Amino acid sequence: SIAADLFCDTKPDYLSYRWNCDAQSNSTVKQIDPAGGEFYSDGTLFMSYSFDECQTRFSDEEVAAMRANLMTEKASWLTDVPTEGEITGAPDMLLPLDGENAPVSGAELRWASVPNATHYLIQYTRISSFIVKEFELVTTDTSLVLGNLFVDKNYYWRVRAFNHWYACTPFSPQQSFYTVPVTAITSPESDNWRCYPSLISRGQALTLEFGEEWQQQNLQCSVVDVTGRVMWQTPLRSSNARIRLDLPSGNWPAGVYHLILAGEKGVKTRSLMLQGG
Known part of the structure; x- marks a missing residue:
């Protein structure tokens, strides 16, 4: 006898739609072959329409057919070694x-x-x-x-x-x-210096961006209020193109402050509005 799919080591399967299997991985639908015999389809076969969770295997003849196809019609897919190197880590x-x-x-x-x-x-x-x-x-x-x-x-x-x-x-x-908000982020200056946001809440960090000329510099960072009183001061190293600056503003009164950044390349300033509440 000859099977319709040319594989003689698999059971008949007339189901042409996605179907679920029972606890024994067989179809829940009973089918009848031309001789009147009743059967259930094998859901373990990848070459069926059973749900993915049912499928676990290829039959021996299916494996042999795929290997023969790979050695003949798809021979160009074969190679002795990978053409691209192994990836062993994740991006930083x-x-x-x-x-x-x-x-x-x-x-x-x-x-x-x-x-x-x-x-x-x-x-x-x-x-x-x-x-x-x-x-x-x-x-x-x-x-x-x-x-x-x-x-x-x-x-x-x-x-x-x-x-x-x-x-x-x-x-x-x-x-x-x-x-x-975009309104809280100023456009970069000609040397790509930028500080944002300008409207901040207590404890909120600032982001500082540095152009190439300002990178890898030792800087002095200060925050002063409108009277010129120094609220906070710290040395800073512009080690990257963008750094996070945590301000100890938890107890500062709401109002306007000025960030001052001084270094070998000059001085940069930015006005900040600290919200109350």
Whole structure:
């Protein structure tokens, strides 16, 4: 006898739709063959329409047929060694720094390249468990500029590196950023210096961005009130293009303050409005 699918080591299966199986991995629908014999389809076979949770195997003849096809029609798919190197780690997250502010429109995500990686999968969401992903993209670059997000929200993001040979790779540890209104973020100056937000709450951190000329500099950072009284002062090292500055503003009165940043390249100032409450 000849089977319709040319595989003689599998049971008949007339079900042409996705179907569930019982506890023995057989179909719940009884079928009748041309000779009048009753049977149930085998749900363990991948070459069936059973649900994914039922499928566990290929039959011996199915395996032999696939191998024969690979050795003949698909011989070009075979190679002795991988053509791309192994990926052993996850990307380092560079920007935004974990927990820092980011503009609600045009925020930039940046990560370090991974040896042997050709592609990166980026995901972000407002749910820290990532059970729901609001955005997912594959890119060959190591940065991504986002569109419009929701304001005053925490976003969580992560990245995974892979190539054509190594795709089962780990995600980076997730990091978060907090979106602030575009009006709270000034445009960068000619040397790419920027400080935001200008409207802050008590305990809220600032984000400082430095152009190349201002990076790797020893700076003196001060915050003064409108009378010129120094509220806080600390040495600062511009070790990265973007850093987070935590202000001890918990007990400061609401009002206007001035951030002063002094270094070898000059002095930068920014006015801040501290909200009450």
